[in-house]
Amino acid sequence: MSKIGEQPLIRAFFDEPTNTVSYLVWDPATRDGAVIDPVLDWDNRSGEADTTSADALITAAAEAGVTIRWVLETHAHADHLTAAPYIKARTGAPIGIGEHIRDVQKIFRPVFDMQDLKPEGGDFDRLFKDGESFAIGSLTVEVLHVPGHTPADVAYRIGGDVFVGDTLFMHDYGTARADFPGGDAHQLWHSIQRLLALPPETRIWICHDYKAPGRDSFAWQSTVAEQRANNPHVKDGKTEAEFVAFRQARDSTLAAPTLLLPSIQVNIRAGRFPEAEANGVRYLKIPVQTKAAGGAVTIPAE
Numbered sequence: 201m202s203k204i205g206e207q208p209l210i211r212a213f214f215d216e217p218t219n220t221v222s223y224l225v226w227d228p229a230t231r232d233g234a235v236i237d238p239v240l241d242w243d244n245r246s247g248e249a250d251t252t253s254a255d256a257l258i259t260a261a262a263e264a265g266v267t268i269r270w271v272l273e274t275h276a277h278a279d280h281l282t283a284a285p286y287i288k289a290r291t292g293a294p295i296g297i298g299e300h301i302r303d304v305q306k307i308f309r310p311v312f313d314m315q316d317l318k319p320e321g322g323d324f325d326r327l328f329k330d331g332e333s334f335a336i337g338s339l340t341v342e343v344l345h346v347p348g349h350t351p352a353d354v355a356y357r358i359g360g361d362v363f364v365g366d367t368l369f370m371h372d373y374g375t376a377r378a379d380f381p382g383g384d385a386h387q388l389w390h391s392i393q394r395l396l397a398l399p400p401e402t403r404i405w406i407c408h409d410y411k412a413p414g415r416d417s418f419a420w421q422s423t424v425a426e427q428r429a430n431n432p433h434v435k436d437g438k439t440e441a442e443f444v445a446f447r448q449a450r451d452s453t454l455a456a457p458t459l460l461l462p463s464i465q466v467n468i469r470a471g472r473f474p475e476a477e478a479n480g481v482r483y484l485k486i487p488v489q490t491k492a493a494g495g496a497v498t499i500p501a502e
Contacts, residue, residue, distance in 0.1 A: 206358060208228075208361060211224045213257060213260075214420070218236070219279075219409060221237070222237050224264075224268075225363075226261075226266045227337030229278040231265050231295040232267055233336060235293070236274065237363075237407055238286075241253050250300050257283075259326070269336060271398060271451040272363075277407075277462075278464055279378060279408070279441065281462060295324050295355070296327075299352075300325070300345065301324065301468065302327070303351040305321065313485070330345035331344075331345075334398075340358070341356050341357070346364070346367045346381060346394060347384065349387065350380055353394065355367065357402075364395060364407070367388065367391055368395060368406060368407060369409065370407055370419050370422055371429075372412040372431075375447070377454055386440065389447075391444045396422070396434070400423065400428070401423060401425065403422070404422045405420060405421055433446065443470060461484070462484050463485040466484070
């Protein structure tokens with residue numbers, strides 16, 4: 201288990217188009233490091249991918265003398281495409297994610313008819329179990345399964361630092377939505393309580409920020425104590441029932457993320473695009489759903 205005395209060095213990279221925070225984390229003693237939740241730049245209008253953000257992470261690691269040993273995903277994101285396979289190709293670092301990615305794949309494989317999806321999470325190099333530990337140099341990383349936003353969410357705890365993905369946002373903003381397929385507000389509540397049971401000085405590093413009302417700049421680092429005292433979704437002794445009712449009501453008003461359809465298809469493949477078709481072009485799919493005033497209708501193909 202991680203010890204509070206273990207202190208990684210951390211550099212955050214904020215991608216404003218997707219409001220995503222990626223991290224370069226390393227052991228100051230050995231200079232071994234990991235990248236957490238890297239972003240592939242994606243133009244949804246043209247279907248063009250770019251590696252500028254990933255290259256910035258790789259360059260920063262090189263400048264700091266850090267060897268990237270891991271690419272870690274907190275979950276299969278619905279709002280950005282991952283650059284994990286690009287970083288793996290450049291550095292040789294394996295890609296890790298929570299073992300319940302298999303549950304997410306079972307949900308979305310039929311939605312997109314993903315015949316090429318490798319079974320049992322095989323696109324990933326390592327599927328972490330809850331409570332499992334692994335090393336980054338002399339640092340110990342503890343994996344915490346924190347489902348609710350999706351079935352596969354994990355947090356990575358290194359001593360007094362924990363990278364929570366989308367489970368918690370900044371302490372002045374709130375918590376993750378739980379309405380995606382496989383999401384569950386009850387599970388999210390218990391996952392949040394698990395994180396808030398960590399020592400109060402534990403630093404929480406979040407994956408997204410949208411600027412809470414009254415705050416002028418983006419932020420991504422909080423503490424357990426600040427979350428307990430100030431997070432508007434869970435403070436003031438809110439019960440599980442109160443949180444679930446609030447979360448479900450709020451989620452019913454939220455639009456789907458802009459990059460939901462391409463993100464899910466790519467990210468549950470560990471960032472791999474579908475194989476090229478006979479014309480040499482790779483394609484992502486958009487399931488067609490047509491609705492009328494009276495409900496869903498079917499439009500004939502001809």
